[in-house]
Amino acid sequence: MKRYTQTASLLSLLCMGLGQLYNRQFKKGIVFLAAHAAGLLYAIRYVPGALKGLVTLGEESSRIELVGKIYRHIPGDHSIYLMIEGLIVLLLAAVYVFIYWLNVKDAQHVERMRASGLVPRTFRQDVRALLDHKFAYLMLILPGIGILVFTVMPIIFMILLAFTNYSAPDHIPPAKLVDWAGFQSFVDLLQLKTWSNTFYGILGWTIVWAVLSTVTTYFGGIFVALLIQKRGIRLKTVWRTILILPYAIPQIISLLVMRNLFNGQFGPVNQYLSYFGLGKLPWLTDPLWAKATVITVNMWIGMPLTMVLMIGVLSTIPKELYEAAEVDGASRMRQFRFITLPMILFSTAPILIIQFAGNFNNFNVIYLMTNGNPVQPDYQYAGSTDLLVTWLYKLTLETNNFNTASAIGIIIFIIVAGLSVGSYRRSRSFREEDMIQ
Numbered sequence: 001m002k003r004y005t006q007t008a009s010l011l012s013l014l015c016m017g018l019g020q021l022y023n024r025q026f027k028k029g030i031v032f033l034a035a036h037a038a039g040l041l042y043a044i045r046y047v048p049g050a051l052k053g054l055v056t057l058g059e060e061s062s063r064i065e066l067v068g069k070i071y072r073h074i075p076g077d078h079s080i081y082l083m084i085e086g087l088i089v090l091l092l093a094a095v096y097v098f099i100y101w102l103n104v105k106d107a108q109h110v111e112r113m114r115a116s117g118l119v120p121r122t123f124r125q126d127v128r129a130l131l132d133h134k135f136a137y138l139m140l141i142l143p144g145i146g147i148l149v150f151t152v153m154p155i156i157f158m159i160l161l162a163f164t165n166y167s168a169p170d171h172i173p174p175a176k177l178v179d180w181a182g183f184q185s186f187v188d189l190l191q192l193k194t195w196s197n198t199f200y201g202i203l204g205w206t207i208v209w210a211v212l213s214t215v216t217t218y219f220g221g222i223f224v225a226l227l228i229q230k231r232g233i234r235l236k237t238v239w240r241t242i243l244i245l246p247y248a249i250p251q252i253i254s255l256l257v258m259r260n261l262f263n264g265q266f267g268p269v270n271q272y273l274s275y276f277g278l279g280k281l282p283w284l285t286d287p288l289w290a291k292a293t294v295i296t297v298n299m300w301i302g303m304p305l306t307m308v309l310m311i312g313v314l315s316t317i318p319k320e321l322y323e324a325a326e327v328d329g330a331s332r333m334r335q336f337r338f339i340t341l342p343m344i345l346f347s348t349a350p351i352l353i354i355q356f357a358g359n360f361n362n363f364n365v366i367y368l369m370t371n372g373n374p375v376q377p378d379y380q381y382a383g384s385t386d387l388l389v390t391w392l393y394k395l396t397l398e399t400n401n402f403n404t405a406s407a408i409g410i411i412i413f414i415i416v417a418g419l420s421v422g423s424y425r426r427s428r429s430f431r432e433e434d435m436i437q
Contacts (some may be wrong), residue, residue: 001049005106006111007019007109007111008020008022008023008024008108008110008111009104009107009108011107011169012032012103012104012106012107012108013104015033015036016032016033016035016036016099016100016103017029017030017031017032017033017034017035017036017103019103019104019106019107019108019110019111020106020107020110021033022107023107023110023111023114023120025110025122025123027123027364028106028123028126030330032099032103035099035103036100037143039096039099041211043093046089047089047093050082050085050086050088050089051086051089051425053077053082053083053086053100054083054085054086054087054089054090055086056082057077057079057082057083057164057177057178057179057180058076058077058078058079058082058173058177058178058327059177060076060077061077061079061174061175061176061177062074062075062076062078062173062174062175062282063076065209071162075174076174077173077174077177077179077388078173078174078180079164079166079173080166080173080178081173081175083157083160083178084157086151086155087160088153091148091152091153098178099412100219103269117245129174130171144397148436152429158406158409159406159410160406161402161403161405161406162185162403162407162409162410163180163181163182163183163185163403164178164179164180164181164188164403165178165181165184165403166178166399166402166403167180167248167400167401167402167403168399168400171367172400181403184405185404185406185407186407186411187403188371189404189407189411194380195380195404197378197379197380198378198379198380198382198391199380200391201376201378201379202386202387202388202391203207203388205291205384205385205386206360206387207360207384209291209294209295209359209360209362209387210359210360211356212295213298213299213302213359213362214315214352214355214356214359215296215356216295216298216299216303217298217299217302217303217305217306217359218306218352218355219303220299220303220306220307221303221304221305221306221307221310222306222310222344224243224303224307224310224337225306225307225310225311225314226314228240228243228307228311229311229314229315234361240307240308240311240373243304244304244307245304245309246301246303246304247301247302247304248304251301251364252364252368254301255297255301255364255368255369258297258300258369259284259368259369259370262283262284262293262369263283263284264280264281264283264284264285265280265281266407267283269281269283270283284369284370284373284374284375285374286374287374287376287384287385289373289386290370290373290384290385291385293369294365294366294369294370294385297365297369297376298359298365299301300361301365302355304356306355309348309351310344310348313343313344313347314340314344315345316347317339317340317395321339322335322339325338325339348422349424350424353420353423353424354420356419356420356423357416357419357420360387360388360389360412360415360416361387361389361412361416362387362389363387363389363390363393366386366390366400367390367393369385370383370385371383372384372385372390372391372394373385381395381398381399382394388408388411388412389412391408392408392409392412394414395408
């Protein structure tokens with residue numbers, strides 16, 4: 001066995017392709033050298049300016065100047081474009097570093113093979129092996145690039161915005177430049193009274209909404225599923241079909257219809273109540289009634305899906321368990337408590353967590369039913385029924401407070417991710433691979 005040296009590895013670390021050329025893999029070496037040259041040319045031409053723009057976010061804003069007797073528009077720096085260009089450069093740099101790492105690993109692998117007396121594969125054999133054994137990786141490159149460009153990059157961009165002063169009216173490019181502001185957006189949300197009062201109020205309602213919406217749809221679905229699966233119930237298929245209709249109808253249609261039904265002045269619900277002398281109720285105009293209404297409507301829309309899932313789970317529970325419980329004299333309630341509920345929770349704990357996360361960010365129900373109203377005078381750009389996600393929407397598209405909206409987005413992610421991961425790790429679905437019979 002030859003003595004193992006690291007000459008090729010060191011050469012490939014010095015410059016992409018040199019290690020392959022040292023190992024007499026000339027075609028592969030040329031490919032890596034070309035990638036290295038392209039990376040250097042791109043870095044020399046674009047990287048300094050892009051990184052400078054990312055750090056400074058621009059030095060001169062657009063302006064109107066009098067040139068002679070004519071006013072001319074003098075273009076300046078656009079802070080957001082500079083930030084995006086800097087992000088693109090950083091992502092390309094990460095890709096370049098990954099290719100560099102592959103180059104070093106390849107040279108090291110071939111060097112070890114030669115030291116062991118083995119004959120390395122030729123360039124054609126490498127390509128064939130890549131197509132035969134690494135085909136899945138090749139096919140995943142395109143969706144991986146898509147995720148990088150359309151998911152990872154926007155998330156990073158949103159995070160960066162939270163640390164700037166990008167907001168109306170004083171910091172909207174190209175007329176004005178955007179500056180880095182550190183954690184000021186988070187400090188304002190948590191401490192500045194005009195923002196903190198709104199943030200804590202909406203955060204509290206969002207948590208209450210997420211908990212009640214999840215509990216009502218989840219246990220409501222269990223209750224309806226138990227009724228349908230009860231012995232002696234006829235036409236079960238018909239009942240399932242009728243009860244799944246609210247979920248089958250497009251949600252936007254259902255919510256807009258519900259909004260009209262609960263209209264305080266002309267809605268059919270209040271009209272029927274008036275016929276019976278009960279007066280008109282402020283379903284969507286009173287803060288407390290509006291919150292109760294959206295929770296009820298969300299239950300009506302979300303319960304059918306839970307019902308279908310529960311019917312599937314109930315059909316998998318062995319009937320022998322119930323027969324043994326009846327022999328032991330267990331009541332229906334005890335059978336539900338010690339057999340049905342544990343089996344359901346074990347099977348659907350991840351779904352319950354997903355429903356909670358979805359309700360925490362349930363934009364459609366709130367926006368289409370109430371648009372966040374009724375108005376709350378103490379709130380900043382928000383109403384009584386606004387959730388964090390609908391408030392974020394208003395701050396972004398209606399008032400152009402992009403930095404505050406980005407900070408709220410980060411806080412939403414931390415809360416939802418923390419609660420979801422923590423809850424799942426404590427569930428039996430995570431701790432146990434199989435249900436103990």
